[in-house]
Amino acid sequence: MVIQEKGLYFCENCKHKQHQCFACGLLGSSNLTAGPEVFQCKEQKCGHFYHPGCVAKILYPDNKAKATCFEQCVAGGLEFSCPVHKCKRCKEAENKHDKEMQFAVCRRCPTVYHRKCLPRDISLIEDEEEATPQRAWDGILPDQILIYCRKHEIQEELGTPKRDHIVFPDVRNPGAAERHRGAPQRHDIPDEDELLDRLASCNPSQSPQPAETGRSRVKPIDSFAPKHLFPRPHPGSCGWLDD
Structure with a gap:
């Protein structure tokens, strides 16, 4: 599929904020x-979104208490760096200037992983x-x-996994998309004071700083989508249509 360049383009996910x-x-x-229900990684060149519970389980797989605390903090507006910025094996970051330390994603x-x-x-x-x-x-x-x-x-005939992984919103029936059963409800989200107390008690290894919820939680920068839609660019978050 080839999309000819005709001004600004953004996908249905960005348009409908899903x-x-x-x-x-x-x-x-x-x-x-x-x-x-899903929150974007704070890294500027990262386009990935996560449910708070999903990212918490990956970052704290062996500590249920910290995972629960981190999930609630993310739902309350805590900015986070997602798992794609650390090697799964050695837990170190990428160094693009050292070939052996470049990432395989x-x-x-x-x-x-690092190479x-x-x-x-x-x-x-x-x-x-x-x-x-x-x-x-x-x-x-x-x-x-x-x-x-x-x-x-x-898949042997494709040379890749099945190409059924990209999901776009059903704009004709917005409620038709399957929802994440563990997504936090409004009454589950702690207020600012409680958020700070929980951060101090669980002390996640990332030591991120809490941010305000709502549009002001991040600083807008240039993006391929209009600034009023999303605070950061997220190229590739919707995937390639032919992979």
């Missing part, structure tokens, strides 16, 4: 002024003898490797 959680894949409202979920940490069974070539499909491609992304991690079954 985005997929990059962890579970379900649609959620990203409207910061009307009870959001999964196209379908928040799984990321040097990439598991052997996520291979740049197909191994017919071992019946191991190609799961990694170099040269597609600038200074990174594109991968499909082992969570995603490779």
Whole structure:
């Protein structure tokens, strides 16, 4: 599919403020002024949204108390850095100036490795003898490797996982999209004082600073979509139509 450049373009997800959680894949409202269900990672070049519960479980898989606390804090407006900014194996950040420390990023979920940490069974070539499909491609992304991690079954006829992962809002029936059952309700969101108390008690390792909820929680910067829609650019958050 080729989209000719004719002025400003933004997708139905951005237009209707509904985005997929990059962890579970379900649609959620990203409207910061009307009870959001999914929240955008604070990193400026990151386009991923998450349900608070989904990102909390990934960041704190072995500590239910911290995960619960972090979930409530994110729902209350806490800015966070999502899992795609740390290597899954060594937990270190990316260094684009060191090739071995450049990232290999999964196209379908928040799984990321350094080049040097990439598991052997996520291979740049197909191994017919071992019946191991190609799961990694170099040269597609600038200074990174594109991968499909082992969570995603490779379809032999496609060479990729099934291409059914992108979900757009049903504008004719806004209530038709499947909602995340664990999305926080308004009565679950703590007020500002309670949010600060919970942050102090759980002391997440990220040590992020609480931010105000609503449109003022972040500083708007230039984006391919109008500034009044979203506070940060999020290229690629809706995926490629042909991958």
